[in-house]
Amino acid sequence: MHETLHLLHTRRSVRAFEDRALEPQALSQLKEATLRAPTAGNMALYSIVEVKDPSKKEKLAHICDEQSMIEKAPLVWVFLADMQKWVNYFYESGAVERADKANLASFRKPGLGDLHLCMQDAIVAAQNAVVAAQALGIGTCYIGDVIEHFEQLRSLLDLKQYTIPACMLIFGYPKGKDPVKLTPRCPLDSIFMQDRYEEPHIEQLQKAYAVHEEDRRRTQSLPYQNTGTLADYYYLRKHTSAFMEEMNRSTNVMFDWWCNG
Numbered sequence: 001m002h003e004t005l006h007l008l009h010t011r012r013s014v015r016a017f018e019d020r021a022l023e024p025q026a027l028s029q030l031k032e033a034t035l036r037a038p039t040a041g042n043m044a045l046y047s048i049v050e051v052k053d054p055s056k057k058e059k060l061a062h063i064c065d066e067q068s069m070i071e072k073a074p075l076v077w078v079f080l081a082d083m084q085k086w087v088n089y090f091y092e093s094g095a096v097e098r099a100d101k102a103n104l105a106s107f108r109k110p111g112l113g114d115l116h117l118c119m120q121d122a123i124v125a126a127q128n129a130v131v132a133a134q135a136l137g138i139g140t141c142y143i144g145d146v147i148e149h150f151e152q153l154r155s156l157l158d159l160k161q162y163t164i165p166a167c168m169l170i171f172g173y174p175k176g177k178d179p180v181k182l183t184p185r186c187p188l189d190s191i192f193m194q195d196r197y198e199e200p201h202i203e204q205l206q207k208a209y210a211v212h213e214e215d216r217r218r219t220q221s222l223p224y225q226n227t228g229t230l231a232d233y234y235y236l237r238k239h240t241s242a243f244m245e246e247m248n249r250s251t252n253v254m255f256d257w258w259c260n261g
Contacts, residue, residue, distance in 0.1 A: 007134045012182055014139025015069045017172025022075055026136045030171075033132030037125040045114075046122035046166065047082040049157050050075070056156060063152050064145035064168075065243060073170035078146060078153075079126045081118030083110040083162035110162050115258055122166035129169060139174040142167055148243060150250040150257075161261055164254045184211040205231075 001009065022030070039045065051057050054071075060078075061070040070076060087110065090096050099105040126142070133140045146153065146168035153165060190200070190208035200208065213230040216222045223232045238244060 004131075007131060010182070011130065011134050012180055013141040014172070014174045015141050016175040017069075017073055017139060017170075018175050019072075020074065020173060022138060022171065022173075026138065027075070029136060030129060030132050030138070034125050034129040037121075037128035039121045039124070040117045043086065044121065045082060045086070045118040046125055047080045047085065047163065048125070049078040049080065051078060051157075052076075059152075059156055060146075063149045063156070064143055065148065067143065067145065069141070070143060070168075070170055073172050075171035076168070077126075077129070077171070078157065078168045079122040079166045080159070080163045081115060081122050081166045083114050083118050084160045087162055109259070111259065112255070114162075115164075115255070119166045126167050126169055129171075133171055137173065138171050141170050143170060145243065145247075147254070148246045148250050150254045154254075154257075162258060164258055184215060186212075 034048070035044075051060055057071045057073075057076060060076065061067055064070055090107070096107045100107070130140045130142075144167070146165045150164070153159070159165075186208045190204065206213075209230050213222070216230060216233060217226060220226050221233070222228045222230070223236055
């Protein structure tokens with residue numbers, strides 16, 4: 001298998017790291033590879049906050065559902081959807097004033113379309129970082145909980161109106177070298193569709209997630225004394241959970257702040 005494909009096929013989330021910092025050369029290579037990610041119009045509509053202050057890492061772990069692995073991780077990056085840099089650039093360079101005087105354009109506030117592009121830029125850059133880290137022997141884990149408790153995160157990182165979290169990654173050299181079983185993925189024909197959206201129903205969904213469900217049943221982790229389905233598992237553990245309720249509340253706040261200030 002091609003080396004890059006091998007990296008993609010063997011990538012896994014790592015949540016336990018050796019107690020050592022990333023080597024300076026590896027960190028530099030990681031940053032350079034991250035910046036080579038595709039970006040809309042080459043505008044780099046994202047920024048990355050590297051959280052190094054131990055007290056801030058502790059607070060970040062608290063914000064993200066008390067996940068101590070964040071505090072212990074040698075490297076923590078928060079990827080921001082960032083239109084603030086361009087709003088500042090437009091104003092401070094005189095672009096807004098010149099366009100207004102020439103009757104070419106009036107300033108408009110960034111909207112949800114801008115936010116969508118900024119989010120794409122940030123998340124694509126994050127995935128570049130993940131693949132680069134894998135190539136360098138560095139483990140990574142996405143932390144979805146960074147979109148919870150937005151008000152606390154905004155204060156912790158001093159975020160401005162047009163900077164909101166897209167995702168977070170933690171990095172480090174994996175602790176332990178034993179082979180780890182990769183988690184299953186859906187079959188190709190359950191994800192790839194041709195020319196139109198093909199709405200899946202129970203038969204297709206059971207087939208798509210059959211291996212996932214077998215794994216859960218084997219580890220006795222399905223609801224209702226292991227007689228439930230994978231749908232039961234995710235309905236109770238994720239969809240109706242308190243943390244998803246907070247994620248939705250928090251996301252509403254951050255999107256409203258972006259659009260309305």
